[in-house]
Amino acid sequence: xxxxxxxxxxxxxxxxxxxxxxxxxxxxxxxxxxxxxxxxxxxxxxxxxxxxxxxxxxxxxxxxxxxxxxxxxxxxxxxxxxxxxxxxxxxxxxxxxxxxxxxxxxxxxxxxxxxxxxxxxxxxxxxxxxxxxxxxxxxxxxxxxxxxxxxxxxxxxxxxxxxxxxxxxxxxxxxxxxxxxxxxxxxxxxxxxxxxxxxxxxxxxxxxxxxxxxxxxxxxxxxxxxxxxxxxxxxxxxxxxxxxxxxxxxxxxxxxxxxxxxxxxxxxxxxxxxxxxxxxxxxxxxxxxxxxxxxxxxxxxxxxxxxxxxxxxxxxxxxxxxxxxxxxxxxxxxxxxxxxxxxxxxxxxxxxxxxxxxxxxxxxxxxxxxxxxxxxxxxxxxxxxxxxxxxxxxxxxxxxxxxxxxxxxxxxxxxxxxxxxxxxxxxxxxxxxxxxxxxxxxxxxxxxxxxxxxxxxxxxxxxxxxxxxxxxxxxxxxxxxxxxxxxxxxxxxxxxxxxxxxxxxxxxxxxxxxxxxxxxxxxxxxxxxxxxxxxxxxxxxxxxxxxxxxxxxxxxxxxxxx
Amino acid sequence: xxxxxxxxxxxxxxxxxxxxxxxxxxxxxxxxxxxxxxxxxxxxxxxxxxxxxxxxxxxxxxxxxxxxxxxxxxxxxxxxxxxxxxxxxxxxxxxxxxxxxxxxxxxxxxxxxxxxxxxxxxxxxxxxxxxxxxxxxxxxxxxxxxxxxxxxxxxxxxxxxxxxxxxxxxxxxxxxxxxxxxxxxxxxxxxxxxxxxxxx
Numbered sequence: 001x002x003x004x005x006x007x008x009x010x011x012x013x014x015x016x017x018x019x020x021x022x023x024x025x026x027x028x029x030x031x032x033x034x035x036x037x038x039x040x041x042x043x044x045x046x047x048x049x050x051x052x053x054x055x056x057x058x059x060x061x062x063x064x065x066x067x068x069x070x071x072x073x074x075x076x077x078x079x080x081x082x083x084x085x086x087x088x089x090x091x092x093x094x095x096x097x098x099x100x101x102x103x104x105x106x107x108x109x110x111x112x113x114x115x116x117x118x119x120x121x122x123x124x125x126x127x128x129x130x131x132x133x134x135x136x137x138x139x140x141x142x143x144x145x146x147x148x149x150x151x152x153x154x155x156x157x158x159x160x161x162x163x164x165x166x167x168x169x170x171x172x173x174x175x176x177x178x179x180x181x182x183x184x185x186x187x188x189x190x191x192x193x194x195x196x197x198x199x200x201x202x203x204x205x206x207x208x209x210x211x212x213x214x215x216x217x218x219x220x221x222x223x224x225x226x227x228x229x230x231x232x233x234x235x236x237x238x239x240x241x242x243x244x245x246x247x248x249x250x251x252x253x254x255x256x257x258x259x260x261x262x263x264x265x266x267x268x269x270x271x272x273x274x275x276x277x278x279x280x281x282x283x284x285x286x287x288x289x290x291x292x293x294x295x296x297x298x299x300x301x302x303x304x305x306x307x308x309x310x311x312x313x314x315x316x317x318x319x320x321x322x323x324x325x326x327x328x329x330x331x332x333x334x335x336x337x338x339x340x341x342x343x344x345x346x347x348x349x350x351x352x353x354x355x356x357x358x359x360x361x362x363x364x365x366x367x368x369x370x371x372x373x374x375x376x377x378x379x380x381x382x383x384x385x386x387x388x389x390x391x392x393x394x395x396x397x398x399x400x401x402x403x404x405x406x407x408x409x410x411x412x413x414x415x416x417x418x419x420x421x422x423x424x425x426x427x428x429x430x431x432x433x434x435x436x437x438x439x440x441x442x443x444x445x446x447x448x449x450x451x452x453x454x455x456x457x458x459x460x461x462x463x464x465x466x467x468x469x470x471x472x473x474x475x476x477x478x479x480x481x482x483x484x485x486x487x488x489x490x491x492x493x494x495x496x497x498x499x500x501x502x503x504x505x506x507x508x509x510x511x512x513x514x515x516x517x518x519x520x521x522x523x524x525x526x527x528x529x530x531x532x533x534x535x536x537x538x539x540x541x542x543x544x545x546x547x548x549x550x551x552x553x554x555x556x557x558x559x560x561x562x
Numbered sequence: 563x564x565x566x567x568x569x570x571x572x573x574x575x576x577x578x579x580x581x582x583x584x585x586x587x588x589x590x591x592x593x594x595x596x597x598x599x600x601x602x603x604x605x606x607x608x609x610x611x612x613x614x615x616x617x618x619x620x621x622x623x624x625x626x627x628x629x630x631x632x633x634x635x636x637x638x639x640x641x642x643x644x645x646x647x648x649x650x651x652x653x654x655x656x657x658x659x660x661x662x663x664x665x666x667x668x669x670x671x672x673x674x675x676x677x678x679x680x681x682x683x684x685x686x687x688x689x690x691x692x693x694x695x696x697x698x699x700x701x702x703x704x705x706x707x708x709x710x711x712x713x714x715x716x717x718x719x720x721x722x723x724x725x726x727x728x729x730x731x732x733x734x735x736x737x738x739x740x741x742x743x744x745x746x747x748x749x750x751x752x753x754x755x756x757x758x759x760x761x762x
Contacts, residue, residue, distance in 0.1 A: 025761070025762055026762040027752075034752065034753075036752060047751045047752045047753075048750055048751065048752065048753045048756075049752065049753040049756075049757070050753040050756045050757075050760075051753065054756075056686065056687040056733065056756075057679065057685070057686045057687070058676075058685055058686070059685040059686070060685060062631065062632075062633075062684040062685040063631065063632060063633030063634070063635075063636070063684075064633050064635060065631075065685070065686075065687060171634050172634060184703065184762035185762070
């Protein structure tokens with residue numbers, strides 16, 4: 001008798017144990033809406049787990065034996081200028097998820113019961129919050145679209161679906177909620193089908209060009225705890241671990257198009273590039289008096305915009321491609337890793353993507369665009385298109401695209417020579433040593449890296465023309481001798497004439513100037529220099545020789561020669 | 563130990579006491595279409611049973627072709643209902659009269675309401691498919707029926723499958739042996755019946 005009781009006891013305990021094992025996965029998740037559920041949203045007395053979604057008979061839709069009504073609403077769909085997918089109204093498995101997660105149908109409303117299953121705290125439909133996607137799906141990753149080889153090819157940055165890992169499933173060729181989420185299993189949080197550390201799940205589909213070399217993939221930088229937490233929803237602590245989600249949110253994104261974490265373009269970058277995550281503080285550069293003022297524009301940048309910018313704006317993403325940016329250095333004029341993968345405009349004015357040379361990026365806005373910034377100096381020859389100013393066919397130009405015209409520049413400081421090529425950013429950059437490279441901001445006008453005084457009548461010092469003196473030796477420029485002494489020393493030191501009065505630092509377009517009057521970057525500042533007898537010109541007379549016809553500081557040059 | 567014995571007793575009481583076909587949904591002894599007043603006769607006969615059907619079958623069998631369940635996530639191979647399921651459907655598909663038993667083919671009473679499954683089985687849990695260890699492995703969300711306890715005393719395959727197939731009788735006991743609503747073979751509290759096979 002005792003043996004018999006023990007026998008039954010063993011059997012019953014093993015059954016109970018087995019049942020609990022069977023239910024372990026789902027029952028321990030918040031999708032266990034029964035009275036035994038672990039979450040705060042659960043039924044008051046219903047013990048069944050499956051019933052909230054499934055019924056063995058009279059299901060609708062038929063598979064997978066669904067037990068809830070179709071919401072029957074029209075959803076606002078995701079829309080992006082860079083999306084190639086044909087995104088339709090949610091269907092397949094996705095509409096099943098939405099029968100709770102759009103917040104329109106009571107959680108306890110099931111087909112198999114005539115009255116709704118009661119929920120704690122009077123909950124009926126999905127309470128507001130992360131789990132309630134609402135009927136506006138424009139801020140959620142798109143679903144219910146065909147993901148095939150054609151889409152992958154057209155997009156250019158998606159893996160071919162034949163290469164998807166086994167854990168990602170398409171339903172009848174379509175990406176659905178269930179491609180990323182397994183409603184029955186929550187091993188990785190958010191019911192994801194795979195751990196998304198390093199964005200492994202995102203990258204199973206998304207194949208971003210050059211992502212492998214991107215600093216946003218490789219950086220182990222962490223948040224220093226100051227300011228805003230860049231990863232409020234994540235347990236991961238490094239840039240590399242958070243990867244895509246450092247900038248993007250698959251659901252309820254603050255900015256719908258491209259699913260960004262912040263509605264203002266620059267906030268997505270600055271939340272890290274303010275010294276709190278990234279080692280360099282870009283934010284403090286951008287708030288300087290002269291900057292590429294990304295704060296002044298909102299939602300004007302579009303990755304699909306034409307090469308030449310037609311609506312004036314500047315955003316971080318105009319100059320940086322966050323999927324490709326890296327710290328690989330380059331020699332002028334080649335584009336460095338900081339601007340890897342961005343679009344631009346070539347020397348001939350045609351759109352290029354990506355840029356090969358740094359100046360091509362600058363030409364995107366400072367060449368053929370309307371509303372581009374104008375020259376700060378009122379010159380004899382006006383030209384605001386820097387692409388034309390730096391053209392290699394010009395009578396003179398600073399060597400941005402190629403080595404300069406003048407093969408005898410004695411003032412050059414080593415390592416510069418007549419065959420050197422320089423970056424735009426050698427002159428236009430932060431005024432601070434150790435600051436992040438590039439023209440983010442400066443205390444000097446035109447975002448110049450060093451002081452450069454244009455005002456006539458300023459006493460010369462090493463600071464006055466600090467910018468020029470970085471390459472051109474101050475002592476040689478203003479030295480003794482027939483040329484330096486009579487021309488530069490006389491004008492710059494004695495008469496307090498700015499370099500800028502006679503020289504146009506970018507160059508003189510061949511369409512306006514010529515190799516007689518506009519060599520050596522000569523293009524007079526009309527606020528200082530005026531014609532004499534209707535004549536205002538410099539005439540090149542050969543090496544270190546020239547004549548000027550003009551009136552300046554009340555003095556007539558008719559001509560004055562050297 | 564006393565507590566354990568009490569628990570065992572309670573379990574047996576709640577699951578087995580008073581469970582019988584008499585008074586259940588399958589007790590048709592008082593139905594107008596069953597003039598015999600008997601219970602068993604609508605399905606069984608001790609003599610001259612229909613050939614080709616077990617057990618001692620006495621009711622006209624459906625000739626319907628059924629629309630089967632299909633799903634992108636289904637790994638089982640479904641066929642037309644067979645075995646005991648076909649016998650259930652001989653009333654529940656609504657094509658054969660309830661009173662077409664004992665050789666009668668001119669009955670006029672048909673099943674109605676929730677019990678009417680119809681010939682479209684695509685919105686019903688699939689039946690008549692082989693459920694073996696191989697299917698469990700392929701699906702990944704099913705328990706191995708050969709090693710998983712049914713909760714009824716033995717393993718799933720022994721207690722709930724018929725020739726290794728999942729059938730209506732896997733979930734339903736037509737004779738109301740367990741005395742549970744919907745004639746279930748065991749309680750579905752906490753979805754225990756579903757989770758016997760489904761490993762979610």
